[in-house]
Amino acid sequence: MLHTSWPTEAVVVLEHECAIALSPQAIDLGLQGGMRRNSMSALAPGVLMLERQPLRETDTRDGAALALLQYTPELTHADEDSLLLSVAASLRLFGGPRALCRRIRNTVAALGLNAQLGMAPTATGAWLMARRGRRVMRREPLVRHLANMPCTWLPAARPHRDWFDGLGCRTLGAIRALPRAGLQRRCGKPLIKALDAAHGEAPELFEWVVAPASFSRRVELIARIDHAEAALFVARHLVEQLCGWLAAQQRAVSQITLVLEHERGRHAIAPTLVDIALAEPAWQPEHLVRLLRERLGRLELGAPIIQIGLDAPDSVAFAPPSESLFPEPGGTPADRRRLVELLTARLGSDQVLQVAPRADYRPEVANHWAPIGDRPPSLPEAPVADRPFWLLDIPIPLVVRDNRPLYRTPLRKVAGPERIETGWWDGLAVRDYFVYEDEHATRYWLYQDRSPGADIKWFLHGIFG
């Protein structure tokens, strides 16, 4: 059974100008269910009154159903904002009833809802047990629990409430003790059916919820959001639903798009799109939320957001992980890819680099680093030579004194020269490279520029680490 998590301020939900739901703070102010709008605003002027929106309620229920599809494919909507999940086949996978209940509770809480959970061998029984918030695993204790439940809890018994009161039947057990034939004549078949179903004596048939073929959901916000980071709260709900949908479809996403719709001022503002491309298809909510958090943390909004959507245009069939006999000590390749994704999400793809050397004799051209991609770097064949570890971005021109180049201290030649003459097609480079050493024995990589028509000059190009 689902309930909303109330915000911290006093809120009242209205239907036909009458209060139908109140937050605890509103009750503290002295408001009651059924009060009219005018009398409530007289009693508590500051209280926030919202009109009931059946469409959004349905939407929320559908969202919850989608998120819970990750626990079982057999799920259906039931009366009074509740969902029935057939979890007999999922108990072992999720580590037993208690662990499963805890996970379901967390998933529902991530959607901003509160769940009251009940578990029983029959669906109607579980629905009734949810009111108690208890779990029973076998039929005998269920029958005991049902026997002392108020008979008004069963929806089919409510129309005959007065008659039962007159008979002195207050519990389901008392109704069940009545003669069956007379009960059926008086109350009709539905009550008998419901009672039998709750006790597991009649079959129950349900139409299970079927996940839509593609995922695209929108959430309209109650209040405007000015900071991108605040949008994460709503985005987390959407990611939970996405992961439920992925589990139901046995798929994993390789790309997700968060759509932030802006308030429409004088001019329409195009929605901000936050694209997240994944190196490896993912289905874990934690990983997706972590990536979104890093991206939203860097995002600056031009206008307040009023609606948030999540699209998953690209999904692939989920490959079950292959477990190796011994765990790898340094993490799996998938762990490494996830780390790289996370780093790229925060630092930007231009700041996470891997080697991509080019076949060229000019060191600054050959020493090329590229944003990390899917492909492992390939190294062209190149001669192995003694090269400095550091290469300066811009070579530093050096002064010459006594025919020796000077960098902080006079330098002494160690090795060289090595002529590099290439690049006639885009800026001819004619250089003689030398290794020089200063007084502290730090070694440098120098070159003499010998371009035709220019003076011979010394440059510092690298430092030996």
Added chain:
Amino acid sequence: MDTGHPTLSAELPGGGWPQGSLTELLTAGPGAGELRLLQAALAKLPVQQPIVLLQPPHIPHIAAWRAWQPAPERLLWLRPTQANDALWAADQVLRSGCCAALLFWARNIRPESLRRLHVAAQGSDTLFFMLRPLSAASQSSPAPLRLTLKSAVGGVEVGIVKRRGPAREQPLHIALDISALPPLYPDVSDAPVDLRTPVAAEPRRAAHVLAH
């Protein structure tokens, strides 16, 4: 983790570089021989895991790694634009535990950030070095091992600022082979420039042996 230099290993507690702990290397600037000192250890790390260079002072030269043992394909160069991004990246790399080594060049770093990184390092087996300026030697640090590096003729001079165990005043001299490789071209600077052209052999007349 063996350092590859027996004299240095003998002085370090545990007989090598500590794994899962913060190690500080203090240098006056790039070029003190810090990477040649680490190269032997980096070469022994598991092959498939990346080596992360975070915020290096200059562009790492691929050709230098090519000549060395850790293959350049394993390098990951991170250059965050902000200081707190760099700390975050270091923290993530350490926590993920799937990188073989992290080399972090930091100029200004607060002691509490160092402590956090040290705690993050303890959760993994990553070989974690912070390369800091020499002036940081006077500041306090939570790192259990702090070394100063100065380039010296034929190697590097290692001073132990802090270690678990007795203090050591004299710096150690670690010999590093300056160039393990033969020069690509022979040194010809001393060779005479005007080589005499070899005397061409006189074309010998064909002997009249082919007598009729």
